[in-house]
Amino acid sequence: MKRNLVIGASGGIGAAMVQAMDGDTIGLSRSVNGLDVCDDAGVARLIGDLDGPFDRIFVAVGILAPEGAAPEKSLAAIDPDVMARVFAVNTIGVATVLKHAARKLAANGRLGVLTARVGSIGDNNLGGWHSYRASKAAANQIIRGAALEMKRTHRDAVVLALHPGTVETSFTANYKAKKLQPTESAQMLLDVLDSATETGGFYDYAGKPIPW
Template structure:
């Protein structure tokens, strides 16, 4: 469980995916707390997370270090499509696209983490509870579930490597809950949803309270561990 004594607001933060619903809300919430925020997105900066050259160019031009880094990128399905509900709906191109954005893209960005993260800094990568194998009681949504499970493994492994360089650093996967964004519009009414602003405050509180011993974990918006 998170510590009951929150840390002070970070002086500097990098928000990747800052033009999306949650990313924009995270950046705004940090700025309201007095944090100097650097925002990156595909829309504003040409950060195509599926293009290794674009990731290297955009992140290579960023000067850190940052006390907090948040990665808020992802897709539910390729544009104009939805998640697969059955095995016979699996399509290789669909799956490759989802993995490229949700797993490979964040992995490419995490390559820059040792340079960009301040000593003892914190990094949160947005994942999703449906990426939990232990919590999957319904099946379906093959590409999205599998890509988030892959992302969780990448974050966990990166956290172990980071800890060997900086024992005070924190790197975790985060489940924000179901947030009211364009991303979830087609599923409104099926799940309890929260506004992006509320989700951002929840996630920042979790990041504030995490202890270095929790680095490498998977936590929901309440700070509770999510099964792998």
């Protein structure tokens, strides 16, 4: 039986991933466990208390913008305090989680981190959303570096950055684009994670590679 860990399990995609995974699944979240990805000691304690190893670890933490703020439409709209908070969660928070979760991954385990297509520098044709884009691009670099580092300790493991598509969650409540249901996106992401043969990639929910 597979053992799974979902970090960020109370969000739309995180909760759906808990349901999609077969086997024994543990979820960690702010609302249930008090998980604060900006608190290194707290993350260390919560993850450290878990009995590993895990066959799959899925990280689904992040914010679009702090409460009361929104993604910037122009450079003039950048607020340094808002940008710092977005980076604190989306980049430093992800790095902190990986720092502690990597030790709990099985030697041939699968580690997927929820990121976003808008974090792609090569795919950015619209501009705007500066804090969110930059924080996700930086998170992608952390994920890529983690995958390369873990080759030395987890030779058969796979670590991926994953884009979920536009999913029906509170993040996308005002979007007019066609949306995937969280359960649909989660199952497709899980299929991509399970079927990947190489570590260190950036893929969308359909398994298509995304440029960095």
